[in-house]
Amino acid sequence: DYMNQINAKLGTDYGLFNYYGAEDADRVVICMGSFCDTLEEVVDYLNAHGEKVGLVKVRLYRPFSVKHFVDVLPESVKKIAVLDRTKEPGSVGEPLYEDVVSSLYEAGRTGIKVVGGRYGLGSKDTPPSSAFAIFEELKKDAPQREFTVGIVDDVTNLSLPEDPEAPNTAAEGTIECKFWGIGGDGTVGANKNSIKIIGDHTDKYVQAYFQYDSKKTGGITISHLRFGDHKIRSPYYVTKADFVACHVPAYIIKGYKMVRDVKPGGTFLVNCQWDAEEFAHHLPAEAKRYIAKNNINVYLINAIDLAKEIGMGKRTNTILQSAFFALAKVLPEADALQYMKDAATHSYLKKGQNIVDMNHKAIDAGATAFTKIEIPADWATAEDAPSTITLEGREALLKQVRDIMTPVSRMEGDALPVSAFKNHVDGQFELGAAAYEKRGIAVVVPEWNVEKCIQCNQCAYVCPHAVIRPFVLTDEEVAAAPAQSQFKDAVGPKAKGYKFEIAVSQLDCTGCSNCVYICPADALTMKPIEEQESKQEIFDYAVNHVSEKTELVANNVKASQFKKPLLEFSGSCAGCAETSYGRLVTQLFGDRMYISNATGCSSIWGNPASCSPFTTDANGHGPAWNNSLFEDNAEHGMGLMLGHQAQQKRLLELAQQLVDEDGASQDLKDAAKAWIESVNDAALSKEASKTFVVELAKSDLPAAKEILANKSFLTKKSFWIFGGDGWAYDIGFGGLDHVLASGEDINVFVFDTEVYSNTGGQSSKASRLGQVAQFAAAGKDIKQKNLAEIAMTYGYVYVAQVSMGANLQ
Known part of the structure; x- marks a missing residue:
């Protein structure tokens, strides 16, 4: 009723x-x-x-x-x-x-x-x-x-077969569009504005869905737009579109299957710095065949250089939005441009008339900046080029990269069968997968000037993604290096006889320019990636074939960077400082770290499923990383430590049995005794464990076999709890306080951004008095919680506040 x-x-x-x-x-x-x-x-x-x-x-x-x-x-x-x-x-x-x-x-x-x-x-x-x-x-x-339905279940075989060419059931006359962008380039915002313009100024029905990968800013975004004269009842992503735009040229090079989303006779707009011939060189044969056989209209637009000329930097979204309206013909072109200008004025007037004028200029430019290319007849029979990619590494890791990470990185993860995850049912993934991703998303990357470099290593110290690194090489390593490598004599009391180089992984760089800003000698310059991409072989050779010179490693700014970072190529935002700190911690403790990571920014860049940026050293040792719930991360981290203590307690009992065992060799007894005495010292336990393992392998005693089966617990571990201020100051504070009060040997690292960064910048207890943030638009009206002072009240907790920007040491 x-x-x-x-x-x-x-x-x-x-x-x-x-x-x-x-x-x-x-x-x-x-x-x-x-x-x-x-x-x-x-x-x-x-x-x-x-x-x-x-x-x-x-x-x-x-x-x-x-x-x-x-x-x-x-x-x-x-x-x-x-x-x-x-x-x-x-x-x-x-x-x-x-x-x-x-x-x-x-x-x-x-x-x-x-x-x-x-x-x-x-x-x-x-x-x-x-x-x-x-x-x-x-x-x-x-x-x-x-x-x-909606999944390929080839394990329990419950899934129903689905036809990928099923009929289009959207309302008659519905226009469907897809836009492939990159997080932070404004594509999503521009498409939200486009839908609002169409909805506000026509009688059409409109719909928009936005799809994201698991990266932070710099990840893939896909905007799905529909509009038409009839009610839209389509709560699903666009699969066949009248208009598809690729706003990131790297997606063409990587072979993302964007073209297959275009309906026969539809439009494909590509933002790139290439002419038609260069575009054809980069376009995969599969895409060429589809374009030719389905009469796709292809347009090129160089919004990258156009945005720089206008003064908008990397923000190409307004130019590309204007091109969309000019090509899609949803509205009369003159009306669409005027509506865009009105929206830009409303959005940016508070930032000054100059910003408004730049946006108006970008709108006018985008409406005519595109060029239609003629499709050669031989595209219909284009042949696939043989693959030149060879992957090296642990077989389990390579299988993960091939079967899971690569499809997921192309936004094709929903097509993976259940069987692809049979080896990961407990949530475990191999370390080091991010090194195989090579996204190539930067427009500009650093170029090293060997003459100007003073070998301070500050560039590597501040690099969030560990893409620029110093290497010291022997004469033999120099002789085998790629021809375009450059070297200079290494400086330092222990560096005599070595050569020094800075190598850059262009395909992993995000173009943040942190290294350029920090360099005191102006030895780095940002250059277009097309000019630098051939130098990727320099980095690859150095990483894979240049040994780590352990005698040069020490705990200071310069020497710490000769240690391999065990956090590399993460999915964090370009220029993010969080990963700079996280990377440095792995250079100091990484080969024996356990990390419990609270959900937040640091867990998102810390381990996107199947693509871990945490990696291993030459001995196969690296951080063991876990992600717990937001509210119990501290307890989870302490649980990891207590679990390890229980394991080690058992090993100590077994080792003592060997010391007291008449049937044990004297060498085994001595090794067991040395390990027992060093168990609480990181460096000593590492060395004692090596000798102990060698002697254990020679023995048939039950105690020796059990210890050998659990040898990973022999060295002293470094336990870390990672999380942001939303976790440490607010939601997880009760558990954190319990851990701090325990007196246990455990480390807590708070990535304090003074807002809830991962959810959009909301105010937290770490936000300062008067700070403007979401949920505090008029300024926060209570003072900042002093977490450091609270921890210090216990009297036995060591507290440090660090800021690379204030003091690199």
Whole structure:
């Protein structure tokens, strides 16, 4: 009754259950939530093609009314598929499925075949192909009792086959667009503005979805836009678009399959600094064939240089937005440009008329800056170039890179089968995968001037992504180096006889310029990546073939950078200081670190699934990294330490047995005794463990075998708890205080940005009095919590506050 009263006032039609479809349907799907809109599209399509199907939309789930449910169900129904967006391991079926089965039994309608399916788990997209697959399954005499859609389940074999070329069921006349950008380039913001302009100034319906990878700023973004004259019932990503734009030229080089998203006869706009010939050189053969065979209209635009000329730096979004309106013809071009200018004036006037004028100039420029290229006939038969990529490393790591990381990095992770993760069911992934990614996203990268360099290593010290590094080489290593390598005599009391070089990984650089700003000798200059890319071989040779000169490593700014960083090529924002600190900690303690990382910025750049930037040294040792819940990270970190203590306590008991064992050799006894005496000293335990392991391998004693099986616990570990101020000051403070009060030998590193960085810059207890942030637009009205002073009150907690920008030491 209440819902009917609301319907009468608002003109809606919401019942406890709503039926949609053929009155005499023989197959019906029961569902709740946004997938119902997709199912409506497919129901319309199938009924228009002579089938009899329907949909029951659950509006009020609890309490579940059997009477109202049965009343909306057509008498003609023979088969039902019930969809749940949840998984109930161990149950007979998912909740809605069980409710439907029991309701039909109670109502006496026992002649209906009912099956249950799962969809949308882990935010899986559920396009029309999933709905078509469900109705197709219901056609069978014996449809699958339980199934999943939207995923390829080749382990339990519950997934239904889906046709990637399923019919487009969007409303007639709907224009669909996709824009591939990079986090921080303004693509997402520009597309939000585009949708607002179209929605505000036309009678068209509009829709926008935004898709992101797991990186911070600098990761892939995909904007999905729809607009049309009819209501849009398409709560899924665009798969075939009338207009596709690539705003990042590196995506062409990397072979991202953007072109296959374009409908036959559609438009493909590429932002790059190439002419038509250079574009053809970089475009993969697969893309050329698709373009030629499907009559794709290809346009090039150099918004990169245009933005620099106008004074907008790296912000190409306004230029590209203008080009979109000029090519898509959604609005009369003159009107679209004026609406964009009005929006720019509204957005930027408070920043000054100069900013407004630059944006207006960019809008005018973008409307005419693109060029259509002619498609050569031989593109239709273009042949794939042989792969020149060879991967070296541990086989388990290479398998992870090939089978999981590479598809995920191309935004193709949803297509991976369940079997790809069989070796990772416990959540463990190999260290060092990020080194294989080589995103090549920087437009400009540093070039080293060997004559000017004073060998201070400050560039490497501040580099957030560990892409610029100093190396010292022997004469033999110099002789084997790539021809374009440059060297100078190394300076320092222990460096005599060595050569020195700075090497840059151009394909891992994000172009932040931190190294250029810090260099006291102006020995670094940012240059276009096209001019520097051939020098990648210098870095690759140095990393893989130049040994670490341990005698040069020490705990100071310069010497610390001769140690291999065990945090490299992370997904953090360009110029992010958090990773500079994290990298430095791994250079000091990394080969024996345990890290418990609170969810936040540091966990996002710290370990995107399958692409860990934490890595290992030449001996295969590196940080053991764990991610815990936001609120219990400190307890989790302490648990790791207590677990290790328990393991080591057992090893101490076994080692003492060996010392007292008559059957043990004297060498084994001496090694065991030396290890026992050094167990609490990092450096001594490392050396004693090496000797101990050698002697253990020679013994057949049970105690020796058990110790050998657990040899990774022999060296003293360095336990670290990482997290941001949102964790340490606010949500996880209770656990942190417990850990600090314990008196245990454990380290806590707080990446204090004074706001909740990972969720958009909201005010935290670390924010300062008067600081403007989200949720504190008028300035924070209470003073900053002093976490350092709170820790110091215990009297036995060592507290340090560090800032590289203030003092590199």
